[in-house]
Amino acid sequence: MRGFGSELSRRRPVLTLTPSTENSLSSSKSRSTWMVVVDSVSHISFDASMSVADIMHQMKEVGVLGAGRMGRATDIVTRMLGDPDCFTYLSMSGPMVPGGLRLVISHLVREGWIDAIVTxxxxxxxxxxxxxxxxxxxxxxxxxxxxLRIGGMGRIADIFVKDEDFEKFESEIHSFLETLPRAKRTLLAPSEFISELGATLTDSSSIVRQAYLNEVPIFSPGLMDSMLGFHMFTFSTTTEFSLDFVKDLRILGSIVTETKKTGAIMLGGGLTKHFTMGSTILKGGLDMAVQITLDRPEGGSLGGAPLVEGVSWKKIQQAALFETVIGDATILFPLLVLGAINRQ
Structure with missing residues (x-):
């Protein structure tokens, strides 16, 4: 594949295990012996000229801990993006746009790497x-x-947004809603509404704009739980307006049934992860999947659930390729997709 250096040599030593039949390790009594072939941990060979694809490949050869997970995840995404029969989702929760990923995502949409967004x-x-x-x-x-409150700023971790920018957003959304034909005000699915909105934008860096231009549907099952949803509500208090959320399931269902394979890159968990995985149940689940999350599994939340759990729910195929990477998506996602695209 492009972007790779020469293959690293891998040792496959034979490990001889001789468990004692007694509690004492020093027992001289008869012992059983069996042979196990194992892979040794490789070490990253640093070179200033290395590409992202090179270092992702070396991480796979390390094979353990976060490096091994990241390397295997890059391999899966490489196959996902390179397979013309694979319909690829990008799902995301958490502050991915405020966290600096806006241009990465709009680029992926513009260049045709992503087939649908769930956000x-x-x-x-x-x-x-x-x-x-x-x-x-x-x-x-x-x-x-x-x-920050007194100064008109709302905080997201170490990011803030100005109240005046939300006021501008409110004004623009209400203007858009006023121009939306009355015949469409109660007929649109959320994905269709977002596409209509994208048609009015002029910012080529916008994810919503690029999704409209490239006919990539954006599904947002939790759209009402946002300021956009709030402004749709306030508009509906004076004018008849509603979205058909069930229609989005029909749209997505028809897409999934027509695809040969499905793959997903999931940033975070929660509703967007569940909606993405759940949409593939009728086909037996995703064929390829990578999740990047900071959530823990002990509480039973979907965000912290390892992808293997989805096999029992028929949301992941039994023979699927999948990997869960623990870490901050704003760090790992750009490296993951760049490493995969470098190999195409």
Missing amino acids: SGANIVHDLIEAYGGAHYRVPSGKSDQE
Whole structure:
């Protein structure tokens, strides 16, 4: 594959295990012996000229801990993006747009690497804020939340958004809703509504705009749980307006039944992960999947659930290729997709 250096040599030593038949390890009594072939841990061979694809390949050869997971995940995404029969989802929860991934995602859509997006309503809102001229900012050092509130700033971790940018967003959304033909105001699925919105944008860096231009549907099952949903509600108090969420399931269902294979890159968990995986149940689950998450499994949340759990729910094929990578998606996702694209 392109972007690779020469294959690293791998030792496959034969490990001889001789468990004692007694409790004492020093027992001289008869012991049983069997042979196990194992792979040794390789070490990353550093070279200043290495590409991202090179280092992802070496991480796979390391084979253990986070490096091994990341290397295997890159292999899976490489196959996913390179398979013309694979319909590829990108699902995301959490502040992926405020966290710096907006251009990465819009590039993937523009270049045809992604076939559908499943996202929280918040990421759509933050994409639109920038499309309407707003921005996301770094929280000034030493500022308290009380000071940010007084200054008209809302905080997301170490990011903040200005109230005035949300006010501009509100104005633009209400203007869009006013121009939406009355015949469409009660007939659109959320994905169709988002596409209609994308048609009105001029920002070529916008995810929503690129999705419209490239006919990539954006599904947002939790759209009402966002400022966009709130403004649709306020608009509906004076004018008849509603979205058909069931229609989105019909749209997605028809897509999935026509595809030969399905793959998903899932950033975070929760509703978007469940919606993505659940849409493939009628086909026996995803054929390829990678999840990047910081959530833990002990609480039983979907965000922390390893992908192998999806096999029992028929959301992951029994013979599927899948990997869960533990880490911050704003760090790992750009490396993952760049490493995979470098190999195409």
